[in-house]
Amino acid sequence: MTEDTSVWGIADVSSGKGKSDENFPVGSVLISKQLRPHVHAYYAYARVIDDIADSTALSPTDKIARLDAMEEVLHGQRQPIDRADALSAARLRTSLLQTGVPFETATDLLIAFRDDSRGHVYESWEDLLHYCRYSANPVGRYLICLHGESPTAFGPSDALCTSLQILNHMQDCAGDLAQLHRCYIPAGLMRAAGATQDDLLAGRLSPAMRRVFNTMLDGVDALNRQAAALPAHVHDRRFRMECAAIVTLAERLTLRLRREDPLAGRVALRRTDAMHAAFAALRTWR
Known part of the structure; x- marks a missing residue:
C-alpha cells in the first residue's frame, strides 16, 4: 500500500459546517x-x-x-x-x-x-436527477442497509433523498453561485423561462426565476409523492418514525419555497414544521 502523503497537502478544507447547518436530523435520537x-x-x-x-x-x-x-x-x-x-x-x-x-x-x-x-454544468432536470443519484441517494441507501431493511425501500428512499438535495440547492442557490461559482438550477429551464444566472444574484426572485422555481418544485412534489411510501417499507420502528418525520419535513419545506423567496433570505423550517413532523412520526408507531 502506498504511503505517499503529498496528496493531502496542507490546506485546511473544513467549511465550518456541522449538524446545525442541516435541514434534517443527522443521527437523531430516533436512530438506535x-x-x-x-x-x-x-x-x-x-x-x-x-x-x-x-x-x-x-x-x-x-x-x-x-x-x-x-x-x-x-x-x-x-x-x-x-x-x-x-x-x-x-x-x-x-x-x-x-x-x-x-x-x-x-x-x-x-x-x-x-x-x-x-x-x-446542469443543463436539464434529468442532469440534476443524475447528480442527485450520486450526491444524495447513497445516504438513504446507507441507512436502509445499516438497518437491515429490504431493498424494496430503495425507490421511495431515492425519491426522498433527491427531493431533499434539490430543496437544499434551491435554498442555497445564490450563495452557491456567488461563493463557489456553482449553479444547480438547470440552464435549460432558465433559458425557457427567460432567466439567467444573474437573476440568482439579484436579491429577490424575478418573475422569470419564480417560474423556474415553480417548475422545479412541481418535480419535487412528484418526488415527495413517491417518498411518502417509504415508512410503509421500513420495519424498524424507530427508523420508520425517522423516515416519516423527514418525509413530512420535505413536504413542508417544499411548501415554504412555493411561498417564500430564497434570494431574499434563507427559507428555513420552523417550529410548526417540526411539530407536523413529530405528529407524522407518532402516527407510524405500531
Missing part, C-alpha cells in the same frame, strides 16, 4: 444507540468530502486528487495519515466492514463531488 456511531462515521466522511469539493484553497486538480486518496483509504489501498480528513475515511472503512453495508454507499458520493470539483 447501537447504530448511531456508524451513522456519525458516515456523516463525518460525507462532511469531509463535501468540504474538499467546496474548498476555495484547493484547485480542481487538487480536489480530485484528495477525493481519489479518500477512496483509496476506504478500500485499504492507502494508509491514512494522522489528519481528520484521511482518518474519517479509515473510520468509515472499519464501520462498513463491521456492518456489511456496501462500500458503494460511500464511494458513489465521490462521483458527485468530483463533478462539483470540476464545476459541472
Whole structure:
C-alpha cells in the first residue's frame, strides 16, 4: 500500500459546517444507540468530502486528487495519515466492514463531488436527477442497509433523498453561485423561462426565476409523492418514525419555497414544521 502523503497537502478544507447547518436530523435520537456511531462515521466522511469539493484553497486538480486518496483509504489501498480528513475515511472503512453495508454507499458520493470539483454544468432536470443519484441517494441507501431493511425501500428512499438535495440547492442557490461559482438550477429551464444566472444574484426572485422555481418544485412534489411510501417499507420502528418525520419535513419545506423567496433570505423550517413532523412520526408507531 502506498504511503505517499503529498496528496493531502496542507490546506485546511473544513467549511465550518456541522449538524446545525442541516435541514434534517443527522443521527437523531430516533436512530438506535447501537447504530448511531456508524451513522456519525458516515456523516463525518460525507462532511469531509463535501468540504474538499467546496474548498476555495484547493484547485480542481487538487480536489480530485484528495477525493481519489479518500477512496483509496476506504478500500485499504492507502494508509491514512494522522489528519481528520484521511482518518474519517479509515473510520468509515472499519464501520462498513463491521456492518456489511456496501462500500458503494460511500464511494458513489465521490462521483458527485468530483463533478462539483470540476464545476459541472446542469443543463436539464434529468442532469440534476443524475447528480442527485450520486450526491444524495447513497445516504438513504446507507441507512436502509445499516438497518437491515429490504431493498424494496430503495425507490421511495431515492425519491426522498433527491427531493431533499434539490430543496437544499434551491435554498442555497445564490450563495452557491456567488461563493463557489456553482449553479444547480438547470440552464435549460432558465433559458425557457427567460432567466439567467444573474437573476440568482439579484436579491429577490424575478418573475422569470419564480417560474423556474415553480417548475422545479412541481418535480419535487412528484418526488415527495413517491417518498411518502417509504415508512410503509421500513420495519424498524424507530427508523420508520425517522423516515416519516423527514418525509413530512420535505413536504413542508417544499411548501415554504412555493411561498417564500430564497434570494431574499434563507427559507428555513420552523417550529410548526417540526411539530407536523413529530405528529407524522407518532402516527407510524405500531
